[in-house]
Every structure is written in structure tokens, then in C-alpha cells.
Amino acid sequence: MGYLHIPQLGQVHYHEYGTGSKPLLAFHGYGMTGKQFHVLEQSVLPEYHVYGFDHFFHGGSALKDWSEQQIIQGMPKALVRNYVEEWFKLHGRQRFSVLGYSIGANLALILVEEYADLIDEVILMAPDGLFVYKGFHILTHKTLGRYLFRTVTKSKWIAPSLLKTLKRVGFIDESLYKIAWSEMDTEQKRLDVYYTLNLIKRLKPDTQKVAQLINQHNIKCRLIFGRHDNLFPKREAQPFINTLNNPEVHEVDLGHWLVTADLDKYLVKFKV
Structure with missing residues (x-):
């Protein structure tokens, strides 16, 4: 575990786990914490060392000196870059991958906009941000x-x-x-x-730019959807998927509550 002290935002708490060596910056869904992906112990954790960040108003992260009016106005998109810049200060500038589930996918996608030349893989699970909900x-x-x-x-x-x-x-x-x-x-x-x-309402990725960058830099892209997910279903994300050169797309027999041991069992079958 550790903390990033991010200028203009506050203290961001993160969890570290996984037995792999490749860094994976992970952003969880609503009501969870950065530990959410711990259940992916057979499919993701053997390959990656996960840095799972708590969203604000979740876990150990805390905004500093933000008024209610500022929160309601929303966090400027440009500040997402500061997560990685502060992480670099602690762990060195290096290549990394990103993972986002549900609302956490917005941050993962924005990081693709900012750091496509350093990103190896993008993993999106029941992602927000690919269309307007x-x-x-x-x-x-x-x-x-x-x-x-x-x-x-x-x-x-x-x-x-x-x-x-x-x-x-x-x-x-x-x-x-x-x-x-x-x-x-x-x-x-x-x-x-x-x-x-309200805080995250301005954190909307430019999906056209993201797709272009994924294709340009040959970034591996895995998209995972729940077949019974009425919140962020695959059919709504299909226009984005169609713009990618070689995405790996899965539709699992689950709902929006996707990050589970059942998903781990499913994904491990596709490990190379």
C-alpha cells in the first residue's frame, strides 16, 4: 500500500498486489476500492504487479481543500495525468498497462490519451466511457x-x-x-x-483519439462485458470496438457485477 500526494487534488491511496513483474495501474468501480481486482488471482495477478487506486470518496483517498461547489463542478480531465506523474516519482518512469472497471475505465482511457507510447495493454471491464450513458x-x-x-x-x-x-x-x-x-x-x-x-462527470475520454492511439502503438486491448449487463453492455460499445484493429473481446455470462472469481476462471482459459 502507498499514497500519491497529487497537486490540486489531494491524497490518493493505492493497494499493491500480484505476483507478476509488469506494472498495471488499475481503477475500480463504484463502491469498491483498489483491492477489487484481487479476485483475478489466476488470470491477471500472475502476470502483473497491480497498483489499485482508490477513487475519491472511497477507501483511503481524500480530496484536499475542495469545496462542495468545486466537487459539483467536476474534476478537470487534465489532472488525471498527475496520477501517473506522481507514480513515476515513486517508481521511476517506465512502461505500464492500465485496467479499468465500470466508472474506473474513464481514467484508464484518459491515460491512454496521455501515455499511449508507454502503455503495453489496456484491459476494460464493463467499461464506462465508450459511449454516453x-x-x-x-x-x-x-x-x-x-x-x-x-x-x-x-x-x-x-x-x-x-x-x-x-x-x-x-x-x-x-x-x-x-x-x-x-x-x-x-x-x-x-x-x-x-x-x-459529480466529481468524475468531466472525465470523459476522447474515444476516437483513444482508438487511433491504440492502433498506432499496437497496444493490446482486452474488452470484457457481461452478457446481462444493462448498464454498460457490449452492444453500446460496438462502434468503438469496430474502430480497433485487433481487439480481444469477451462477453461473459454475467451482469454488471463482473469482477468475480467466475470471471477469473473464465479469463484463465485464454492465457497464452
Whole structure:
């Protein structure tokens, strides 16, 4: 474990694990920590030494001197580069790979924009950032959506009622309902959701540029989707996939809750 002290942001906590020698900078999904990928012990960890970063409002990472207004305005995309620059100060400038699951994929993709000449592999799991997810966009960018999001955050009863309605009309499935409810059953958890989604709302990769760089630098690219994922399904990412020269694409018989021992068992079959 360690910390990066990032100018203009604060303290970023990271976890180290894996028995491999190649560095892998990893970014987890909502409600987890940088330890999330520890379950990939047969497929990923023998090859890589993972540096799993905690998102802000998760684990041991903490913003420094940010007002609520700044958080709601969102983190400037340019600051993502500072993660790697500070990591280089501790571990030396070197080649590395990136891994991102769900909302963590945004940071991984932005690093491809910045460091394509140093990246060996990109691993994306149920990735956000390859297309605009309308639900998050409405909640963080549209006036009515922002108002409703703030109102739900402050209310003890609106959140459960809203989630039940979304499940009933089929907007979210049972697995997403359980995940969302587990992260919104207290006021602090609701605030963490509100702050997290607002903080990252400007961290949107340029997917056209990312694809060009992956092709130009012959970066190995693995994309893994859950067949039953209604949040970030493969079909929505297909336009991006079609622009890549030689992607390795998997659709696993899982939902959005993808980073599991079952995924590890699946991926190990494809190890060379």
C-alpha cells in the first residue's frame, strides 16, 4: 500500500498486489476500492504487479481543500495525468498497462490519451466511457436531473422508492437494484454517490483519439462485458470496438457485477 500526494487534488491511496513483474495501474468501480481486482488471482495477478487506486470518496483517498461547489463542478480531465506523474516519482518512469472497471475505465482511457507510447495493454471491464450513458448524463449535466439528484441525496425515502420504480419498469435489473440500494441506504452513502458522480462527470475520454492511439502503438486491448449487463453492455460499445484493429473481446455470462472469481476462471482459459 502507498499514497500519491497529487497537486490540486489531494491524497490518493493505492493497494499493491500480484505476483507478476509488469506494472498495471488499475481503477475500480463504484463502491469498491483498489483491492477489487484481487479476485483475478489466476488470470491477471500472475502476470502483473497491480497498483489499485482508490477513487475519491472511497477507501483511503481524500480530496484536499475542495469545496462542495468545486466537487459539483467536476474534476478537470487534465489532472488525471498527475496520477501517473506522481507514480513515476515513486517508481521511476517506465512502461505500464492500465485496467479499468465500470466508472474506473474513464481514467484508464484518459491515460491512454496521455501515455499511449508507454502503455503495453489496456484491459476494460464493463467499461464506462465508450459511449454516453444517458442516466448519468441526465443526473450530472441536465438542470432537472441535477435538481432531482440533489433532492434524492437529501431524502431518506425518495431513493428507495425511485430505485423500486426503476426496477419495476425495467430500467435497471435485480443485480443493479441490489448494488444501488446497498450504496444509498444511508445519508452518507447517498452523499458519496452524489459527490463521486459529480466529481468524475468531466472525465470523459476522447474515444476516437483513444482508438487511433491504440492502433498506432499496437497496444493490446482486452474488452470484457457481461452478457446481462444493462448498464454498460457490449452492444453500446460496438462502434468503438469496430474502430480497433485487433481487439480481444469477451462477453461473459454475467451482469454488471463482473469482477468475480467466475470471471477469473473464465479469463484463465485464454492465457497464452
